[in-house]
Amino acid sequence: MPTSSTVKIAGASALAAAMLAAVSRPRAVGRLVRGIVTRAAGGPVYTPLPPPQKVKVALCQLHVTADKEQNLKTARKAIEDAAAAGAKLVVLPEMFNCPYSNDSFPTYAEDIEGGASGSVAALSAAAAAARVTLVAGSIPERCQGKLYNTCCVFDTSGKLLAKHRKVHLFDIDIPGKITFKESLTLSPGPGPTVVDTEAGRLGIGICYDIRFPELAQIYAARGCQVLIYPGAFNMTTGPVHWELLAKARAVDNQVFVLTCSPARNPDSSYQAWGHSTAVGPFAEVLATTEHSPATVTAELDYSQLPERRAAMPLRQQKRHDLYLLLDKTAP
Known part of the structure; x- marks a missing residue:
């Protein structure tokens, strides 16, 4: 000392x-x-980024039911199939192990820190068996009397690298369309989550987090190559905002953006938009799908990042004399 x-x-x-x-x-x-x-x-010091590489990603748009065990089996099979197809980075949807509803969150919640999470154990084993970096969507987490919407990230050996608790809670009221208040059951997470993995430096957000450009700017400033948002946009905002926001976060920060949604389930009280999508640093859609169960694959070429930034040097052109983003959680 x-x-x-x-x-x-x-x-x-x-x-x-x-x-x-x-x-x-x-x-x-x-x-x-x-x-x-x-x-x-x-605070933590991030390791230098590896040389530019190409990484195949798989976004698993899963059919989610009220049967947790069946949901976990569906997720494991999707991870296996993605790895067999060559994916090194696999992403699952928001709340992939339970229905998306305030009634479900307390019932399906698991104690991750206490080691009593069957979902985490299953995902860890699946990541290790498939030898993939796994961004495991999200599940409801119970911790010290509070509930969180939590994304777990595992390395290729199944080690839990990080947890991201949803920072911005989905509280909206669009008259005649949709009203939902996550804050009735969930608590907000503490802040940004940056994870160094074999598949690159990842910045994690969950669904509503994508609407806040400051979070994405923090991730870009910390050297993230990919921003990943498991999400479950609805039938009101999904058609107009889901792809738009992914493109905006990508082009504003000159990074890759991945969004992964549950498939639409006609039997569910909450209808997800679907359309899991991979977006490049020039706001180009690399791959997407419709609303049915599917796995979206794309190749991320990290050499594009310095090329795009050299051609359009936004970071050097920012008017820091006029404005500044203050990262209160900076390491």
């Missing part, structure tokens, strides 16, 4: 370096200061 004098010396050295850079290389000042702040905050 460093002593206080050590911290003072390190701080003085960093300040001296910053002053020297300010005189000799003004453009280096921003990077240097951000590095100092990051280290001082004591």
